[in-house]
Amino acid sequence: MRYLIDNFAEIMGFTRTHLYLALVPLVLGLVIAVPVGALVRRVSWLRRMTVTVASLAYTIPSLALFVIIPPLVGISTIDPLNVIIALTVYSTALLVIAVPAALDSVSAEVIDAADAVGFSSLRRTLTVDMPLAIPVFVSSLRVVVVTNIAMVSVGALIGVGGVGKLFTQGYQRDYPDEIVAGIIVILALALIFDRLVYALGRWATPWVRADARSAQAKGVAA
Numbered sequence: 001m002r003y004l005i006d007n008f009a010e011i012m013g014f015t016r017t018h019l020y021l022a023l024v025p026l027v028l029g030l031v032i033a034v035p036v037g038a039l040v041r042r043v044s045w046l047r048r049m050t051v052t053v054a055s056l057a058y059t060i061p062s063l064a065l066f067v068i069i070p071p072l073v074g075i076s077t078i079d080p081l082n083v084i085i086a087l088t089v090y091s092t093a094l095l096v097i098a099v100p101a102a103l104d105s106v107s108a109e110v111i112d113a114a115d116a117v118g119f120s121s122l123r124r125t126l127t128v129d130m131p132l133a134i135p136v137f138v139s140s141l142r143v144v145v146v147t148n149i150a151m152v153s154v155g156a157l158i159g160v161g162g163v164g165k166l167f168t169q170g171y172q173r174d175y176p177d178e179i180v181a182g183i184i185v186i187l188a189l190a191l192i193f194d195r196l197v198y199a200l201g202r203w204a205t206p207w208v209r210a211d212a213r214s215a216q217a218k219g220v221a222a
Helices: 002-006 008-040 044-059 062-073 080-104 108-116 121-158 164-173 176-204 206-221
Strands: none
Touching: 002 008, 002 176, 008 044, 008 080, 008 121, 008 164, 008 176, 044 080, 062 080, 062 121, 080 121, 108 121, 121 164, 121 176, 164 176
């Protein structure tokens, strides 16, 4: 803790870089995975192929991606874009599997009702399926957020900034306090953003809160 206090300004700089490298890929992953996941959901063979490709992409070791990506896109190994691209691949791989699974959680009765009142497939997906799928999707999104925050640390091995620098510097200096400080910061970031995503999910689904209050009231009345 003493190291955190004495080096607070430096650690805050690492933290800002860390969050940038973790959250930009998350946003890019959402932009790619949500429409793709919604499109492949109803085509069984395409969904299976997408899940297979995504699963294979996620199994590629991060260090291997950090080596492969630069020559493919023409950037330096220590370019932050290297980490952003790699984590975008991982984020998209996880989310493109999560989106169809979340949409599957919407009850058939609700889908039939939307179709019966004349909703087009696109309108129903945007205004009915996706909002009702939020509670299930948020569970996967929380995993991706925490995973990204943890995986950014690996970027320190190729010289890309972030809290992971506390690990490499602490190891090189044989200074455990620096390593412990890095662990504390990453755990704190993971907990904060996990709860933030959870809170956003609750805010976006007021009917879930209403159902919970109704169930609680009935339980008290009983």
